[in-house]
Amino acid sequence: MTTESSIKLPLYARQEALGARFIQFSQWEVPVYFSSILEEHQCVRTNVGVFDVSHMGELRIKGAQAKEFLNNLLPNKIWKLEPGKAVYSPMLNEEGGIIDDLIVSELEEDNYLVIVNAANIEKDVTWMESHLPEGVELSNISSDRGILAVQGPRSPEFIEQFLGSEFTSLKRFNFKTIQFEGSEVVLSRTGYTGEDGFEFFFDKEISVSLYDAILKTGESFDLKPIGFGARDTLRLESCLLLHGHDMNDTISPLEAGLKWTIDFEKENFIGKQALLEQKENGLERKLVGFEMLDRGLAREEYRVQKDGKDIGWVTSGTHSPTLKKSVGLALIQSEFSGLDTEIDIVVREQPCKAKVIKIPFYKTV
Secondary structure (H helix, E strand, O other), X not given: OOOOOOEEOOOHHHHHHOOOEEEEEOOEEEEEEOOOHHHHHHHHHHOOXXXXXXXXXXXXXXXXXHHHHHHHHOOOOHHHXXXXXXXXXXXXXXXXXXXXXEEEEEEEOOEEEEEEOHHHHHHHHHHHHHOOOOOOEEEEOHHHEEEEEEEOOOHHHHHHHHHOHHHOOOOOOEEEEEEEOOEEEEEEOOOOOOOOEXXXXXXXXHHHHHHHHHHHHHHHHOOEEEOHHHHHHHHHHOOOOOEOOOEOOOOOOOOOOOHHHOOOOOOOOOOHHHHHHHHHHOOXXXXXXXXXXOOOOOXXXXXXXXXXXXXXXXXXXXXXXXXXXXXXXXXXXXXXXXXXXXXXXXXOOEEEEEEEEOOOOOOXX
């Protein structure tokens, strides 16, 4: 279902010609699948596929105090960045809730690329600007940019053929700048599938030519275009959290299992005091993984119960194509978060048995 106000991305016509079926995601029209979600999911798990994620936000932050600003804004170790390296971090409010999760790349000294979630672009910019010190410049370049993600176990082979063997030595969360048709492209070894992969960040004018070049080179790999349906099942199997679902501005990174993104040794960052209090007092709720024991598919916002009492809710759920079972994530009271604890998921007003299991459900990288 699309509306008159929905935004078509630069590759819309090209993807339509490839047989894409579209849905509206926030304000953008995006391909949900080309062939089928299952086929595309299996393609990325076993081979290689390309995603168009040009709806994502891109911000540039520049200035002599840019690193200090980002280090105070974000809880992760921004101070350790150097040109060619990137880091994942949540961005917190004063109460420790997650405003958004993002990736910061240091393009060069005092010059940073920040990738944010599409639905949060305006909110993020407003928040950052409210904390922006004098001499630091923030630019929202989202509407001028595109992002393509090549993901799957054969993605290094593809990149070697597409660009050369020197690019396959890139480590995770490292990037290089390349040229394509006279335009500067950032190639980063990152992704959102749980598989090895690379992401291209570029000016939108080369969207079609870069996409077609990837598809052309990919013919010998049986590379396929992949839609948002498989993107969601892939990320959920790997327990890569989705903002607005598994985390939001009322859920802290400690509750969401993102303690590894917090540098408590830093002198200060927004939300630090709230997280310290949570650590001291103990967590009242935690994000856990579960599998269904009874027949039924857990969906977002389904109630979670123990002995007939509500103890939380499902944040994401799906039938795992890889594991061949129904799994999900839920935010529940901490006392019921232990592995193998049996819980009930209320499906169509009927409690269905499930149990807490180890996450991620699937892991390769």
